[in-house]
Amino acid sequence: MIIAVDGPAASGKGTVARALARHFDLPHLDTGLLYRAVAYTVHRLELDPTREADAIAACDFDELTLADPALRDDEVGQLASVVSVHPLVRAALFQRQKRFANQPGGAVLDGRDIGTVIAPEADAKLFVKATAPVRARRRHHELTERGREITYEQVLADIRARDARDSARSTAPLTQAADAAPLDTSALTVEAATRRAIALVNGRLIGRRSTA
Numbered sequence: 243m244i245i246a247v248d249g250p251a252a253s254g255k256g257t258v259a260r261a262l263a264r265h266f267d268l269p270h271l272d273t274g275l276l277y278r279a280v281a282y283t284v285h286r287l288e289l290d291p292t293r294e295a296d297a298i299a300a301c302d303f304d305e306l307t308l309a310d311p312a313l314r315d316d317e318v319g320q321l322a323s324v325v326s327v328h329p330l331v332r333a334a335l336f337q338r339q340k341r342f343a344n345q346p347g348g349a350v351l352d353g354r355d356i357g358t359v360i361a362p363e364a365d366a367k368l369f370v371k372a373t374a375p376v377r378a379r380r381r382h383h384e385l386t387e388r389g390r391e392i393t394y395e396q397v398l399a400d401i402r403a404r405d406a407r408d409s410a411r412s413t414a415p416l417t418q419a420a421d422a423a424p425l426d427t428s429a430l431t432v433e434a435a436t437r438r439a440i441a442l443v444n445g446r447l448i449g450r451r452s453t454a
């Protein structure tokens with residue numbers, strides 16, 4: 243069983259995806275980390291993230307990079323949305339995500355284009371969203387908890403810039419798949435969002451069985 247979870251920055255998609263993976267006992271891949279690893283490598287090698295050739299050179303990143311807490315920084319998220327615009331970067335990361343999705347038993351993947359590009363055949367698709375101010379508050383809390391000095395206004399501006407870049411790119415833009423179930427987490431606790439996500443996935447699975 244493949245579960246695709248997409249949505250914008252700090253919408254709660256990672257939390258929902260991890261909870262679904264636990265509930266359905268499936269492996270989980272946070273695909274944003276792959277783009278963050280490319281971005282971080284571009285930065286470390288002092289390459290130009292706007293140049294496709296530079297960004298591709300960073301796709302061959304060291305696997306240990308994926309565990310680096312620096313990937314969670316706001317600047318790396320911004321840079322990730324710059325490198326992820328390049329079609330050849332997306333192509334370089336495609337097979338790895340596809341393989342993860344197609345492993346025996348299935349998987350949960352979260353990102354921006356899982357239900358549309360990586361696993362359009364997914365058994366259940368969720369599109370997790372929340373208003374920009376709610377997402378900015380969450381991300382601001384997360385970052386300040388980790389000791390980062392950043393204002394709420396800066397986080398909100400960054401989230402808006404990233405939303406715009408992720409939605410406007412021509413290759414694999416952030417968009418809700420036609421067959422994805424929307425889940426607005428703006429007014430939901432983590433527990434409520436998790437319960438709702440499990441119910442939506444179960445609903446999709448039952449729906450699939452009855453139409454098969």
Ligand code: CDP
Binds near residue numbers: 322356
């Ligand atoms: O955790 P957050 O939602 O802030 O970001 P992320 O999921 O780690 O993704 C960082 C950036 O990588 C996004 O803003 C996208 O530009 C890019 N990304 C993408 O293009 N496609 C994906 N499947 C996942 C992330």
